[in-house]
Amino acid sequence: MYDFTLILLGTGLLYFGGELLVTHSARLARIWGLSSLTIGLTVVAFGTSSPELAASITAALKGQPALAIGNVVGSNIANIGLILGLCALLRPLTVEWSLVKRETPILIASAILLAPLLWDGVLTRFEGLVLIVLIVAYTVYILRLSRKEPLEPSLSREAAPSGGGSAWFALAGAGVGVVVLAGGANLLVEGGANIARAFGVSEKVIGLTLVAVGTSLPELASSIIAALKKESDIVLGNIVGSNIFNSLCILGAAALASPLEMQWAAIQYDCFVMLAFSLALWPCLYTGQRLSRLEGSLFLIAYATYVGYLYAG
16 A cells, blocks of 8 residues: 555656646746747756756666666657657647757757777776766757747747746746656656565566666656747757757766766667667658647557567566
């Protein structure tokens, strides 16, 4: 009963945290004069990736580099296969052209970058610093471009609240949403892992599934709520931005905390799967600038196949 209570409480916190984050992020977009896509790529994406950041840095400091790297790769696969697939199944997602021509290639490049960095079996502190510099440059780049682009009509028609206090209130609300999401994810993962152990599921399978998906639960909760609110830009910006943040900032920060040693052969399959999901997303968004229910279903099937392979192995 204790573990089931944790799961129920965690689910409730995920819902309320996602509601807070999406509502206040949309408000920030209006106040700061930024598009919903830019807010999704930065505030929402970086905020919902905080569990992955905490988990990977902790794993690196504890001398568990496989967990630190596997958490990032597994979460990136879950973000596209599970979360985008489920959101598109609930409601087809329309996409801004800028995400197709600009952010998606960056997403693919960040996935490709991991291969040469991990090829020699270690991600050094210097390489981690390079990744941190890249995520800072990327963030500055998209914020500067956003200031030069016109707001979408749906935002420009709404009166933006005036006064710095409103912006701080919205930012605080988004921050509270991130904290509630992280707390809900931790409770849900703890309860689920305890039940899985009671049924004899191995620690390896728990780590590859519950931990990777568990740290992606904030993205899942906020994306589903955004999809139901017809905020497609926040959904897609959240997932694409989170994956870029995971590959660059989280692995970079973890390597700075402690060099990550892991044989390339142990992670190459999962890295190729992550790259395959990223590559598959591009033509789906390019054709008609939308992610349809059919495409969402295919992503879900592909993700289920990947998880099934893990369990079979």
